[in-house]
Amino acid sequence: MVAYLEVRYPAHQTDGDRSLTTRVNPIDHQFRISDLQEEINNSQENGNQDSHHINDSTGRTVEFIDLLHEKGPEDDIASLDVESLFTNVPVEETISIILDCVYRSDKNPLPISEDVLRDMLKASTTETPFLSHWGKLFRQVDGVAMQSPLEVLFANMYLATIEERTFREHKKPEIYGRYIDDIFVAIEETDDARKLADALKRNLVLNFTTEHSQQKTLSFLDVLVKQQEGQFKTTVYTKTTHAGRFLNARRECPEAYKKSVVSAYVNRAFTHITSWRDIHTELGRIRQLLTNIGYADQIIKTAIKQKMDEFYQSNTTTKKEENLIIYHRLHYGSAYKEDCCTLRGIVNRGVKPKSPLPQNN
Structure with missing residues (x-):
């Protein structure tokens, strides 16, 4: 599913305020959030080569493991967790951060004006209506709603700015990796994790919880990290409450x-x-x-x-060979098997693989 930012302008307004129940004109502006995220990532990479943010992608854990193997172990490891991050992100400040990153960086700006993007971001956060279970409409005036397509973007932009401010004054750990609100650090002394949390809190209004390794072992994301023989050993981490339930x-x-x-x-x-x-x-x-x-x-x-x-x-x-990736959108429904057979037939007739796949595929 592709997420979009949408700005809808009402056909009429009451007392100068935007009505939540009035009819609306067709969408005036529409822009994919993935395009905005890509532009911001490019701007951050150009502005900060020493990036410590673990990308929000399917390869995020692999990136974290590569970081561990590249740096090697320190005296101890710990993790920090930001409490209630999404609902406490300051929206107005974060919007200003996003606009600075998009329009005042070395990269070419987006093909929409800064005012339009500001209006779209505000409309998608501070002016989003919520229907309560007793039938009343409410607006979340600050913070980002849970499950919103913008929650990760806003959280990452806000925390990345806080990190930049903090590490101007506080020594950055040799290993520092963050995935949204979870932070992994290598520390020299046990108290270093608390000192880092205090330094971060001086630049924002959020609280942190800290967890130290037990017997040189610590879980982070879905990885169990162990310090053994002067290097990091990793394996899959599953919670004790995991019941093994997934697609039957x-x-x-x-x-x-x-x-x-x-x-x-x-x-x-x-x-x-x-x-x-x-x-x-x-x-x-x-x-x-x-x-x-x-x-x-x-x-x-x-x-x-x-x-x-x-x-x-x-x-x-x-010799490294490039793979040709072909994408096709399949709509799940009663005829999905026919669609799959048709697509398979097209590929079989028009493509000759260099290394044929097994017949049972």
Whole structure:
């Protein structure tokens, strides 16, 4: 689903105020949030080469693990968590930060005026109506609503600015990685985590909770980080309350969705774990979980074999080849199987793969 910023201007106004119930004209301006996020990321990268923000993408954990292996362990590790970040982000200040980043950086500005973007951001945050369970309409005048497409953008922009101000006066840890409101740091002394939290709080109105490693072990995102033999060891982290519930194989949905569930769990084992013994243990756990909810053992074996083949090929191939990626939007409905068959036929007739895939794919 693509998220959009929309500005709707009412057909009439009452006493100079914008009405929540009046009819509206067609959308005057529409801009994809992903385009705005891309522009901001480019501006941040150009302005700060020493970036410490873990990107909001499917590869965020891999990026974090690469950071650990690049830097190596310090004396201790800890994590900080920002309390109630999204609903406490100062909207007006963050909008000003976004506008400065977009229109006053070295990159070319967006193809819309600054005033229009300001109005769109305000309309999507401070003027968004909410219907209560007793039928009344309310507006959230500050903070960003949970599940809003803008919540991550606003939170990242605000915290990135706070970090920049803080590290002008406070020494930045050797390892500092943040994913939205979760922060991982390598520290020299136990009290350093509290000092860093206090330094950050002096520049904003939010509170932090801190967690220190236990026996040189700490969980962050879906990774369990261990300090062993002068280096970081990582494996998959699952909460004790995890019940192994995800897409059931007996559900009526495209087969591609079910295969993607298996592939996602298998891929995570290979990307998150540094020890082959731990990979073997994790694959056994995954196999049992998937079997419990109806996944065929052959599908699981195929996914594991394909990942193993990819791993060995990536370590033996010297010449890097570019893959051609073709995107096609499928609308889920009663005829999705026919759509998949039609698309597969087009690919089979018009594309000749260099390395043919197994027949069961």
